[in-house]
Amino acid sequence: MAQARVRLTPAGPTPATAFLSGSKPRSSHFSFSTKLTPNSLYTAAAANAPAAPIVVVGSANADIYVEINRLPLVGETVAASAGRSLAGGKGANQAACGGRLALGPTYLVARVGDDANGRLLEGALADAGGVRTDRVARAANAPSGHAVVMLMPDGQNSIIIVGGANMEGWAAGINPEDLELIQKAGVLLLQREIPDWVNVQAAQAAKNAGVPVIMDAGGMDAPVPGELLSLVDIFSPNETELARLTGLPTESFEQISQAARQCHKMGVKEVLVKLGSQGSALFVEGEEPIRQPIIPATEVIDTTGAGDTFTSAFAVALVEGKPKKECMRFAAAAASLCVRVKGAIPSMPDRKSVVKLLESVQVE
């Protein structure tokens, strides 16, 4: 059964929780090489190297989770068996992950409302550890982005999103001092849960300064503007998002390769496809794909935030100058730790745990 979604804001942002327990279809015809390289790249010696900041420009959402037996009918009230509020939004998730893993600082450039949810988000990010939140501005004209995530006993979910400040809080766009910050970054991370024109502004600033841009496809249904795609160095969809962008099937690895080639034609040099339990694959124009299998989790508890963890961890390793294959491996280890714990931000691992896991993985 497909997950139902009700949107108050058309084409608005998707909370990090959009696929909390939804049945996203996955291809199952891949066979990955499990050849791995040594783990020396993330040791204490490597950690002495200075690292440029990671800048995330994106969304922050206050997500309210309610556990219900069924959706209410029109005019009906139903009682939830449990409920909780958590910070989410792909921008906040990726920044929180960067904050935990990166050697240098990670900044989040975002907009929240001047309200209780805004304060909740700022507090949650501060608690997550390591994220610089001084570039999170309060918008006077819109509430903080928020979502109600209705969790059903069969694992399905329905979500209502209010884009709020994520969509309406940018006024004239990114502040000049934040554009300057982007130009000094080691990498810029975007996710498409804020207006595309803001993403274009951020990506253009990065491009002008030679800063690599990684863009997560995010859950947004609207087509990606060509102008934005042409500014992106690494585009990172899952296979469902890749199919949506290209209009091509992505059921087999060959089909995914073809869809990635289509992205190259659309102006993207590198396509980093997240394949859930099938791992990931990086398609660089004119080169053989690089594949990375998952690092198996002892127990898979909740895959929420695995994609954000993967993308952010990849960026962390990239800033440190690691080869792409090593970046993917570091990302796979971080995501493997993420799926072992419930939630998005609470499940994101610290650097020590990722290094420990990588050291414990057998090298072929």
Ligand SMILES: Nc1ncnc2c1ncn2[C@@H]1O[C@H](COP(=O)(O)OP(=O)(O)OP(=O)(O)O)[C@@H](O)[C@H]1O
């Ligand atoms: N069951 C699993 N065990 C170990 N690692 C996993 C598992 N599922 C996912 N991963 C890791 O997480 C990465 C990202 O997961 P996935 O492909 O589900 O991202 P996504 O679809 O963007 O996720 P989401 O949008 O739900 O955050 C995968 O490439 C893989 O490395």
